[in-house]
Amino acid sequence: MKGSNLWVLFKRELSAYFATPIAYVFIVIFLFLSGIFTFYLGGFFARGQADLLPFFSFHPWLYLFLIPALAMRLWAEERKSGSIELLLTLPVTVSQAVMGKFLAAWAFTAIALSLTFPVWITVNYLGEPDNGVILAGYLGSLLMAGAALAIGASISALTKNQVIAFVVSLVVTLVFILSGFPLVLDFFSGWAPQAVVDAIASFSFLTHFDAISKGVIDVRDIIYFLSLTAFWLFANITFLEMKKAD
Amino acid sequence: MQAMIKIDRLRKDFGRFTAVDDISFEVNQGEVLGFLGPNGAGKSTTMKMITGYLPPSSGSVTVAGYDVAEHPLEVKRRIGYLPEGAPAYPDMTPADFLDFIAEVRGFRGKEKQRRVQDTVRQVSLEDVLHQPIDTLSKGFKRRVGLAQAILHDPQVLIMDEPTDGLDPNQKHEVRTLIGNMAREKVIILSTHILEEVHAVCSRAIIIARGRIVADGTPEELEAKSQWHNSVTLTLSPGKDSPEQVREQLEAMPGVARLETLPGHDNRLRYQLYPHAARPILADVSRMVHERQWEVEEMRQNQGRLDDVFRAITA
Numbered sequence: 001m002k003g004s005n006l007w008v009l010f011k012r013e014l015s016a017y018f019a020t021p022i023a024y025v026f027i028v029i030f031l032f033l034s035g036i037f038t039f040y041l042g043g044f045f046a047r048g049q050a051d052l053l054p055f056f057s058f059h060p061w062l063y064l065f066l067i068p069a070l071a072m073r074l075w076a077e078e079r080k081s082g083s084i085e086l087l088l089t090l091p092v093t094v095s096q097a098v099m100g101k102f103l104a105a106w107a108f109t110a111i112a113l114s115l116t117f118p119v120w121i122t123v124n125y126l127g128e129p130d131n132g133v134i135l136a137g138y139l140g141s142l143l144m145a146g147a148a149l150a151i152g153a154s155i156s157a158l159t160k161n162q163v164i165a166f167v168v169s170l171v172v173t174l175v176f177i178l179s180g181f182p183l184v185l186d187f188f189s190g191w192a193p194q195a196v197v198d199a200i201a202s203f204s205f206l207t208h209f210d211a212i213s214k215g216v217i218d219v220r221d222i223i224y225f226l227s228l229t230a231f232w233l234f235a236n237i238t239f240l241e242m243k244k245a246d
Numbered sequence: 247m248q249a250m251i252k253i254d255r256l257r258k259d260f261g262r263f264t265a266v267d268d269i270s271f272e273v274n275q276g277e278v279l280g281f282l283g284p285n286g287a288g289k290s291t292t293m294k295m296i297t298g299y300l301p302p303s304s305g306s307v308t309v310a311g312y313d314v315a316e317h318p319l320e321v322k323r324r325i326g327y328l329p330e331g332a333p334a335y336p337d338m339t340p341a342d343f344l345d346f347i348a349e350v351r352g353f354r355g356k357e358k359q360r361r362v363q364d365t366v367r368q369v370s371l372e373d374v375l376h377q378p379i380d381t382l383s384k385g386f387k388r389r390v391g392l393a394q395a396i397l398h399d400p401q402v403l404i405m406d407e408p409t410d411g412l413d414p415n416q417k418h419e420v421r422t423l424i425g426n427m428a429r430e431k432v433i434i435l436s437t438h439i440l441e442e443v444h445a446v447c448s449r450a451i452i453i454a455r456g457r458i459v460a461d462g463t464p465e466e467l468e469a470k471s472q473w474h475n476s477v478t479l480t481l482s483p484g485k486d487s488p489e490q491v492r493e494q495l496e497a498m499p500g501v502a503r504l505e506t507l508p509g510h511d512n513r514l515r516y517q518l519y520p521h522a523a524r525p526i527l528a529d530v531s532r533m534v535h536e537r538q539w540e541v542e543e544m545r546q547n548q549g550r551l552d553d554v555f556r557a558i559t560a
Contacts, residue, residue, distance in 0.1 A: 005350060008346065008350050012335075019337045019338065085329040085333060086327075088298075089325070090347070091350065091352075093319070
């Protein structure tokens with residue numbers, strides 16, 4: 001019963017993307033931007049190397065804007081239309097509702113990501129890349145997207161205004177990306193002890209994603225993304241329970 | 247027999263504001279309970295606590311023997327709920343939406359199809375089954391909301407303003423639907439429309455500022471009106487002067503107070519209020535007969551729910 005309800009919610013959420021233009025707009029823009037980043041900004045051809053590093057290295061920045069846009073409606077829209085009252089008085093638990101929405105959004109991102117396969121075909125046509133590294137890149141990208149979605153979903157649960165949800169999620173995601181950026185780390189490294197600098201860097205998407213996308217699959221990087229996702233999903237449940245009480 | 251819904255010292259605070267202030271009541275099977283009250287009186291908040299959407303600040307709600315706070319899912323399975331404004335997923339069609347509701351309610355396969363079909367027929371949604379809910383008229387949207395609430399044939403049906411914004415025909419349909427389901431369920435509905443209470447409710451509770459100020463059958467509530475059993479009397483001018491008529495009426499033992507109403511063409515109009523709402527029509531009639539007054543109008547007033555409502559919630 002418990003599992004099947006999650007499945008029912010997941011199905012409804014996922015089909016909701018395709019019932020509206022959201023799915024098509026998102027997928028087209030995602031593919032268009034990742035194409036520009038890879039071939040134009042990333043100098044895919046000029047590098048003359050058979051790998052997808054330029055493709056993956058822009059994913060954090062792509063997700064910075066696109067994932068909050070995808071996640072902003074998850075709860076804010078339900079609050080605005082009042083359907084949250086319907087959803088939460090059906091015989092489902094709050095955690096089932098949270099997981100159903102999150103997993104559907106994540107599955108949708110996975111669909112969008114998998115549609116970048118022409119890039120993979122291109123690089124295989126042009127040279128002989130290490131497909132293991134590329135697979136690792138996809139895995140890392142999907143994990144990062146999951147963490148960003150969990151952030152966006154739980155912030156969406158705090159407001160009925162989708163614009164606020166978008167902007168705040170974008171800033172929080174930016175913090176998680178930038179904490180590994182030299183700009184931020186340099187600021188701390190001048191005076192803070194190395195342990196603190198390392199701790200800040202260890203919270204970054206970039207630090208963990210770079211390693212995976214280069215084909216170095218470290219369990220710690222995977223655990224980082226999964227635990228970050230779990231933390232924000234837990235926050236999502238807590239936010240919903242909290243907002244119900246007032 | 248245990249009451250189907252038992253509400254015990256229920257209270258809800260929003261910051262410093264107390265929306266629901268220590269409410270207790272029970273509802274039994276077969277009762278259709280109307281919640282009346284001005285806007286912001288705490289009707290919706292009470293309903294949200296019964297359905298488990300809002301946790302109470304204190305007190306408890308028990309539905310079919312299950313405490314809402316301890317067994318929310320058991321309670322939610324037994325309740326059908328139409329929230330205020332009948333929210334649904336606007337991008338879905340009624341067919342998809344009801345299919346989703348049926349699956350969440352645990353129905354699969356043939357049983358699911360049968361439930362959806364029956365419900366669609368009950369609320370007459372056949373013509374719009376495949377249009378996005380977004381594009382439907384208010385009346386159809388309300389029916390979609392009703393459909394999701396009754397699909398699983400719940401023991402308890404809770405509806406927040408089920409006929410708000412509907413035209414008179416649609417209101418009648420919804421009331422008929424409620425009437426048909428009344429016997430085997432517990433129904434709680436909130437409304438602003440007092441005639442609706444007469445039409446569908448076997449009991450009414452009036453809430454004001456988060457407290458219950460009246461609880462009884464619609465007839466019992468009407469009896470609280472100052473007009474209840476008062477007599478309106480209109481006489482043609484006759485041999486007795488207006489002063490004499492007035493004196494004699496006031497001298498009647500059953501009459502507590504007499505009010506002179508404006509009359510046309512020298513007609514004499516009075517409103518006679520009895521002591522403790524005891525019927526005085528027979529006495530007045532006898533007096534009129536003895537004095538051979540010419541009566542144009544003589545009637546006993548029931549007292550309207552509106553008056554009671556205004557008097558106790560103002």
